[in-house]
Amino acid sequence: MRVSRAAPGPEDRQAQNRGTDNGGAATGCAEAVVPARPPGRARAALAGFRAPVVWVLLAIAYFTGISGKPVDGVLMLVVAAGLAWDTGRRALRHPESESAPTARPAGRAGGRRRLLMVSALLAAGVVYAAVVGSFSRYSWPATAGIIGLGAVVVLIGWHGPLRDRPDGGRLPVAGTLAWIAVLVAGCLWELGALLQQPSLTTDSYTHPTISTLTDPVLATGPGRSVVLLAWLALGWYLVER
């Protein structure tokens, strides 16, 4: 199995750290000495908007906003703008490379220390799910809890994976297309149900969306806590990828 990057030596790690610990602010002398000329700078800024993810986020921001969730919409807009700016900034500094996130140097936590850390995180996750799950849906305390944790996880992930992972090589094309077909079909089915509601903000029994179907579970405190635990576990799994 191939590995995405060779194990760096001490010097390489130092060089990586100089480039990543400050979010790429101190990336070496060459960049500081040779500033980009204005046309290059403009191109780099625009490069951020060439990333399809930025446009997907902008679309989500728009549709979330008109669906009666302005807070979600504004947050998506902020992330889209931040990602476009960050991508453009990195393109300016490293125009030849795609912005692959760099794994942070692995900590030397021993088995016992890691066990303690995982136990503490698990306990914190259970407490978080119990507390935030006790709040009513769409209340300000629940909103603050979700936004706070979501922001922390996205910021942690923004700077790269927590540790190096095997590359895995090229994915089989047919199998990947099968996944894409199923996931896109799911999105379109949900979108179809959403558009057949009386309005974007009014639920329909005849054409229920996933949100409508999960309402009975999320109407109770224990139900919300269980779903929050699953959401937390998924977030941790993704941060580790």
Next chain:
Amino acid sequence: MTSHEVTIAGYLVVLAGIVLLQVLATRTRIPVPSLGDLLTRAMRSRTGRVGVLVAWAWVGLHFFAR
């Protein structure tokens, strides 16, 4: 079948497709990547990584936040 049942059946078909692909990926030699492999691949670039994590955060916002 009512429209309600048809809609739910559609979700179940998609769910069954996801389970089937994951089983094919992990239990057989058929060349299908697992969902984990797919996510790892999608998260290899910074924009992909942020996009996936924001999608996760959006799910929480959508179901719980104002």
